[in-house]
Amino acid sequence: MDLADTNSTVTLLCGLAIAAGIVGVIVPVLPGLLLCWLGVLVWAIFADGGWPKWVVFAVVTGFAVAGTVVKYLWPGRNLKRSGVPNTTLLCGGALALVGFFVVPLVGLVLGFVLGVWLAERVRLNDTRLAWPSTKHALKAAGLSMLIELAAALAIAAVWGAGLAVA
Template identity: 40%
Template sequence: MGVWELLLVGLVILLGLCGVLVPGVPGSWLVWAGVLWWALKDPRPVAWGVLVGATFALFFYQVVRWALPPRRLRESGATPRMAVYAGAGAFAGFFLIPVLGAIPGFLGGIYLCERLRLGRSRSARAAVRTAMRAGGWSVLAELFTCLLIMGAWLGAVVWG
């Protein structure tokens, strides 16, 4: 698979990650479709292993999602700006503290957004709790799953 094709697959995966944060966009399916495209064009065992792992991870996320509260983020006062901060925090945390850093990064992104908006630490912490109760855990679970898939894909491309 050529460099340009890999960049296009990476772009589809990145769009999927952004799509997780946008209501109505099938972000996790875009991530999976990017991995599928890569596996079909580069039929090595590692590519098929990443595709099977991505399929199982997304299936597991769908099972876990039933136990999480439904997404009612708009009702809680969540804004697109908050989604950008949370996504950027999760993405940065995923690489700064490998894999598990996405969770504190996501929460830290929401906190930073609300701290800048509200100006008080106590109000920002309360806003984080409200956002997470209103469906933030569901968004975090989907984003974390997609980040794991992206990390596996990136690892297979770089070292595979």
């Protein structure tokens, strides 16, 4: 790979952005799916390859939009069915944000669990009843992450196939 060649440099940088996006889905520090999508957008704008790269970008955009929509709808529906209110999730998110800064990396997860448990403890006024709601919220967060990871990996696969074609 000749990095003096603009096309090679753009392709390498976009590949790194997509890889960082995939890591960002797993370790929620970076906006993972957005970073993957932006990597393909930059590739479509600046790399050589003609119109097939725009077809790749259109397919990738479809995966990004579908992944984002499904990431919120499916786990949210499961939480509604299990009776976990939105205020509980807001408390979990707020403590997750605090935990992220207090205990780097793992504080995000610990803060979310603690926030959901505390909110449910206050709402239900029973420690034993708060734990099932917390488990439902954790399952929903895990499902959301898996959906986003699947979309990011699909974006990477389509981009890789586009590299082979373009």
